[in-house]
Amino acid sequence: MTDSKNSGDSTLSVAPTKTLSLKRPVESGIVRQSFSHGRTKAVVVEKVKRRTLAPGEVHPPREAVAPAPAAPAPTEARAPQPSHQERPQPQQERRQEPSRTGAPRGGVVLRTLTEEEQEARSRALSGAREREEEERRRAVDDAKAREIREAHEREERAAAEERKREEDTRRAHDAETKRRAEQEAKRRIEVGGPPPAPLPSAAPAARKPLGLTASAAAPAAARPLVPTTEEEEAKRIIRRPGMPTKVVIPRPTRGGEQKNRGRLTVTAATGEQDERTRSVAAFRRRTQRLKGHVAEQKEKLSREVVLPETITIQELANRMAERGVDVIKLLMRQGQMVKITDVIDADTAQLLAEELGHTVKRIAESDVEEGLFDTPDTDANLVPRPPVVTIMGHVDHGKTSLLDAIRHANVVSGEAGGITQHIGAYQVTAPNGELVTFIDTPGHAAFTAMRARGAKVTDIVVLVVAADDGVMPQTIEAITHARAAGVPLIVAINKIDRPDAKPERVRQELLQYEVQVESLGGETLEVEVSATKKTNLDKLLELISLQAELLNLRADPDRTAEGTVIEARLDRGRGPVASVLVQRGTLHVGDLVVGGSQWGRVRALIDDKGATIESAGPSTPVEILGFSGSPEAGDRVAVVETEARAREITEYRERQKREKAAARGTGARTSLVDMMTQLKAAARKEFPLVIKGDVQGSVEAIVATLEKLNTEEVAARVLHAGVGGITESDVTLAEASHAIIIGFNVRAHKEARNLAEQAGIEIRYYNIIYNLVDDVKAAMSGLLPPTLREDMLGNALILEVFNISKVGKVAGCRVTDGTVQRGANVRLIRDNVVVHEGKLSTLKRFKDEVKEVVAGQECGMAFENYQDMRVGDVIECYNVQEIKRSL
Numbered sequence: 037m038t039d040s041k042n043s044g045d046s047t048l049s050v051a052p053t054k055t056l057s058l059k060r061p062v063e064s065g066i067v068r069q070s071f072s073h074g075r076t077k078a079v080v081v082e083k084v085k086r087r088t089l090a091p092g093e094v095h096p097p098r099e100a101v102a103p104a105p106a107a108p109a110p111t112e113a114r115a116p117q118p119s120h121q122e123r124p125q126p127q128q129e130r131r132q133e134p135s136r137t138g139a140p141r142g143g144v145v146l147r148t149l150t151e152e153e154q155e156a157r158s159r160a161l162s163g164a165r166e167r168e169e170e171e172r173r174r175a176v177d178d179a180k181a182r183e184i185r186e187a188h189e190r191e192e193r194a195a196a197e198e199r200k201r202e203e204d205t206r207r208a209h210d211a212e213t214k215r216r217a218e219q220e221a222k223r224r225i226e227v228g229g230p231p232p233a234p235l236p237s238a239a240p241a242a243r244k245p246l247g248l249t250a251s252a253a254a255p256a257a258a259r260p261l262v263p264t265t266e267e268e269e270a271k272r273i274i275r276r277p278g279m280p281t282k283v284v285i286p287r288p289t290r291g292g293e294q295k296n297r298g299r300l301t302v303t304a305a306t307g308e309q310d311e312r313t314r315s316v317a318a319f320r321r322r323t324q325r326l327k328g329h330v331a332e333q334k335e336k337l338s339r340e341v342v343l344p345e346t347i348t349i350q351e352l353a354n355r356m357a358e359r360g361v362d363v364i365k366l367l368m369r370q371g372q373m374v375k376i377t378d379v380i381d382a383d384t385a386q387l388l389a390e391e392l393g394h395t396v397k398r399i400a401e402s403d404v405e406e407g408l409f410d411t412p413d414t415d416a417n418l419v420p421r422p423p424v425v426t427i428m429g430h431v432d433h434g435k436t437s438l439l440d441a442i443r444h445a446n447v448v449s450g451e452a453g454g455i456t457q458h459i460g461a462y463q464v465t466a467p468n469g470e471l472v473t474f475i476d477t478p479g480h481a482a483f484t485a486m487r488a489r490g491a492k493v494t495d496i497v498v499l500v501v502a503a504d505d506g507v508m509p510q511t512i513e514a515i516t517h518a519r520a521a522g523v524p525l526i527v528a529i530n531k532i533d534r535p536d537a538k539p540e541r542v543r544q545e546l547l548q549y550e551v552q553v554e555s556l557g558g559e560t561l562e563v564e565v566s567a568t569k570k571t572n573l574d575k576l577l578e579l580i581s582l583q584a585e586l587l588n589l590r591a592d593p594d595r596t597a598e599g600t601v602i603e604a605r606l607d608r609g610r611g612p613v614a615s616v617l618v619q620r621g622t623l624h625v626g627d628l629v630v631g632g633s634q635w636g637r638v639r640a641l642i643d644d645k646g647a648t649i650e651s652a653g654p655s656t657p658v659e660i661l662g663f664s665g666s667p668e669a670g671d672r673v674a675v676v677e678t679e680a681r682a683r684e685i686t687e688y689r690e691r692q693k694r695e696k697a698a699a700r701g702t703g704a705r706t707s708l709v710d711m712m713t714q715l716k717a718a719a720r721k722e723f724p725l726v727i728k729g730d731v732q733g734s735v736e737a738i739v740a741t742l743e744k745l746n747t748e749e750v751a752a753r754v755l756h757a758g759v760g761g762i763t764e765s766d767v768t769l770a771e772a773s774h775a776i777i778i779g780f781n782v783r784a785h786k787e788a789r790n791l792a793e794q795a796g797i798e799i800r801y802y803n804i805i806y807n808l809v810d811d812v813k814a815a816m817s818g819l820l821p822p823t824l825r826e827d828m829l830g831n832a833l834i835l836e837v838f839n840i841s842k843v844g845k846v847a848g849c850r851v852t853d854g855t856v857q858r859g860a861n862v863r864l865i866r867d868n869v870v871v872h873e874g875k876l877s878t879l880k881r882f883k884d885e886v887k888e889v890v891a892g893q894e895c896g897m898a899f900e901n902y903q904d905m906r907v908g909d910v911i912e913c914y915n916v917q918e919i920k921r922s923l
Contacts, residue, residue, distance in 0.1 A: 341389045342397050343382050346695040350376045352385050356394050363388055379698045404681075404688050408630070408674050413592040413620070421591040421654040422463070422471040423584035424493060424617065428518070429500035430508035431478070434530040436460075437567035438500060439476050442577070461602055461617060461657030462644045466577040472584075473617070473655045475602065478737075492521055492670075493600045493617055496583050498576070499551075500528045503537035503564070507545040515549050524583055527553055527562040528576060533569050591654035596675040597621035601631055602657070604666045605731040606760030612636075612663040616673050623652045623675065628682050629660065632671030633689045635682040636663040666759045669732040721750045721819045724775035725812070726766050727757040730782050734805075735759060738780060741809055750819045752812060762799060764788045771795045776815075780808060817922040829913040830854020830891060837905050838896075845903045846878065849911060850894045856913045857888040862897075863912040864905065875900050876913070 064082045071077070149157070314322075341355045349367075353360040353376075360376045366388055367374050374380070380388075386396045427435045443464040460476040475494060497518040501511055518525050527546065529539045543553055543562070552558025561579050565572045603615040614631060616623075623629075627638045639662035641649050652658040660673075667673075676682045725742070729735035735757050742752040755773055756766065762777055762784035768791075770777050777784075777792070777799045784792065784799055792799055802808040832849040839845050849856075858879040864872040878898035879886055889895040897911065 336393060338393050338395060340395045340397055341385075342399055343385050343389070345382050345400055345692070346379050346698075347382070347385050348377060348379050349374060352380070352388065356389055356392060358392055362392070366391060379695055404684050408676070408685065409598060409672060411595070413595065417592040417594055418590040419593060421589050422473050422656075423580060423587070423589055424473045424475065424495045424619075424655050425498055425580055426475040426477060426494035426496070427498050427500060428477050428514035430502070430505070430510040430514075433500050433502040433505065433508070433511075434567045435500045436476055438528065438530060438565065438573075439474055441567045441570050441573055442474070461615060463655075463657060466581055467574050468578075468581055470581060470584075471655075472577065472580055473657060475617070475657075493602070493619070494521065494523055495587060495589060496526060496580060497521075497523050498526045498528050498580070500530050501542050501546075502531045503529050503539045503542055504531055504534045506538075506542055507549070512549055515551060524587070525551065525560050526576075526579055526583065527551065527560060529562065529564045530567055532564045532571065533566040539564055589655075591620055593622045593653050595621040597623035597627065597629075597652075597673075598675075599623070599673045601667050601669055601671045601673060603669055603731045603733050604759065606666050606758075608761055610661055612661075612666040614660045614663055614667055614673070616658060616660050618652045618654060618656050618658065620654055621675070622654075623658070623660075625650055627675045628677070628679060629663075629673055630676055630682050630685050631663065631667035631673040633686050633693065634663045634665045634667045635676075635686045638662050666732060669736065722753040723750065723812070723816050723819060724753050724755050724770075724773045726755050726770045726775050726777045727780070728762050728766060728777070728782050729757075729759060729780040732759055734780055738778075738805065738808065741805070742812060745809075745813055745816060749821070750816050752816060761785055762788050764791055767791045767795065767797055770797045776800065778802065778808065778812075780805070814922075817920075820921040822918040822920050825917045825919055827915045827917055828854065829860055829915060830856050832856055832889075832895070832897065832911040832913070834905060834907055834909045834911065835894070837907060843878075844898065845905055846880075846896045846898045847905045847909075847911070848894065849897055851889050851891045853891050854913070855888050855890050856895065856897070856911070857915075858886070860913050860915055862899065863914075864899070864902070865910040865912055866906065866908075871909075872899070872902050872904070874902055 064080055066078050067081050068076050068078045337357070339356060341352075343352075349363055350360055353363045356363075364374060364376060367384075382398060386398070389396050427439055429435050439460075439462065443462055462474045462476070464472055464474060466472050497514070499511065499514055499518070501507060515525070527542075529542050531537055532539060543556055546553065547556070551560055553560050553562040555562060561583065563572055563576050563579055565576055597618055598620040599616045599618040601614050602617055605613055607613045612634070616631075623638065623641065625638050625641055629636060629638055638660055640660075641652055642659040642661070643649050643652075644657055649658070676685070727735060727738055729738065739754050739757050742754065745752055755775055756769055758766075761782050762779050764785070764787050766777060767784075767788050769775070770792075775797075777797060779799060779801045781803050783801065789799070791797075800808075800811065802811075830851055830853055832851045834847045834849050836848040837845055838848060856876075856879065858876055860876060862874060862876055863870050876897055877900040878896065879889065880896040881889055881893065886895070899905070
């Protein structure tokens, strides 16, 4: 298709003439478009130059103008061009699309924009306007900042030039002054007159460094008289290149005028100023040196040094008025490498103080506990109190069963495995109507500390011995504890209803341990009882009452209470719970109590039957609720008046434990024995454990038992041992240390159990100490390296050595005894000396590879990675067997 060229009336053209156009100059051109089927069309395209805006000029408002269809021109049809405001990019050439509205062939009509296109075009134009305004604002800000920066630079340059001019002027003035001073000095030397007095203006020269020029080294007499004002004399101006001028005003002296104390220079030394003379002290020292006189040393003062139980080296030096270095040197001579901040005990501090010539006064911080315990009772207020009886003996000899029969209860059914693992305290009524307090101790070997605590708080010890078993190790231990506590002993021979019971054998065995019963002429009371048949139980109670009457047990119930912690545990619902035996006074609900490093106010008192009571008198076992934390078993409990005193006592005890631990860790570690011990400890393998138990005594017994399993090769390391359920912090500690968590009669909280499952930490639960110790022992045995044992197989003699290509040397041998197996360990023996140990790589019989060769046969053998074989060598063949070890 071709465009029609109509040469008709030119007045119908839509394009105005060039002279009447209000638009900017444009550059036009003709572009021919090609279509399908060979059709073409010529289109006039105009290029409008972009208008350059002056600074501060704003675009006129832009409006979207819809293009009107162009009328056909006689020659060429030109499409209407959008105004400058409608073009986002005026310099880009735009090709017009053919009209789709059925325009005549001779003209080009632009497509009408849709509403979406008009909106998009408006958004583009508004965005362009915003960007242009932002660029214009940024340009204005940059111009202002540039002007400010240039002004600042101009000021700095002007100030630098001013400082430079001042420096040049000062240097010229100084040079002129020096020149005139030299001339005046020469003139005076020629005339022979006296030198002039120094001028204040010469002071700056005296402060110059020692690197003086010839002009600066001139004498002060050569300086001219320069008149100075009072202002110049009162202040000194310091000028440095590139730095602001500094004015220094000297301070007036107390007496007389200001003395110039500048650096000593040649000029100042040669001037007529105050003559420098030697001081009286210097003259005296010179006279003493010439006479060989040595100054008398002052007599050392001896001080009284107050020493607490532990003290730091710095504090000790301060109290002695000695140097810390001297104290450390004295300790180093004794073989202790310490620092000035280390803590030493009172004995070491006393030795140091006495070595340095001081006297020592020992005091203890325990003065805060003065009057807390062991206050004497008033005889007028003493009343009889129930006796405290401790049941002791070997495990499974019937201690708890005997106590059950006495108090008509069933305690043994609640104990795991039928053995007592806690200290239990109970109060029963004897047939004569009097109260008796019983303490039941466990008989397992691990609970030695529990039995010792039971013997300390008791008045009478009942030793239970099974008639069918006799005296056992824990029986002997119970006798030792009772004898150490100094309490009377009553022997109860139990299980006399058994067919194999032999009470006489028990009496005879007790003689070996210096326990002589009354039936054999001794002083120790005895009784044959049966817990199951309840035989002679009343007789046992009568003996206890008789012994209590002989002891005359009395106490004052009206005084403040004192007692001992028998057992302590952490109850999730009730908090810390302490089983306390009240020994003196009466304990009431609401009292402030102190036990070990814990304190609290008594919230509730619970007796052995589970009933809540308001007060507990002497020899009464109770459970106390209200402690701030779980006290340790064996701690003494006392009632205090105020919270301030309770805090003071507990803080002192806590601090005392820390300081004693620090003092134990300080000391010499340089001996050969200590070094070998440390090397062995570092080389042995450790089995990390986190232990949580229900009561303090059980945890203590478990830790003590596991420590006994330690050897030089493997050891059980208890990272943490505490009372209460297993918490998330325990799991986190076990995860960080790759440890195993052991729960004894406790369980893990839900959150801790979930965390342990996620981290893959094993939690083991136990309620019998036998099983716990056995499992830990088996696990520690797995860490032991196996024992290697050699099993001899046979010997072979080398008859010939063959060198085979691509194989190496092969020994032709005859098996002299036993057998030789392929792959076995071998030793090569030459002249009865082992020269190689390795393994057989090849064993051949003729040309065949065989597994073994018996005695009397010949074979070929080759070693792994070894070729030095000679005729006459003996090959010893053996196997290595690994044997698993156990603790």
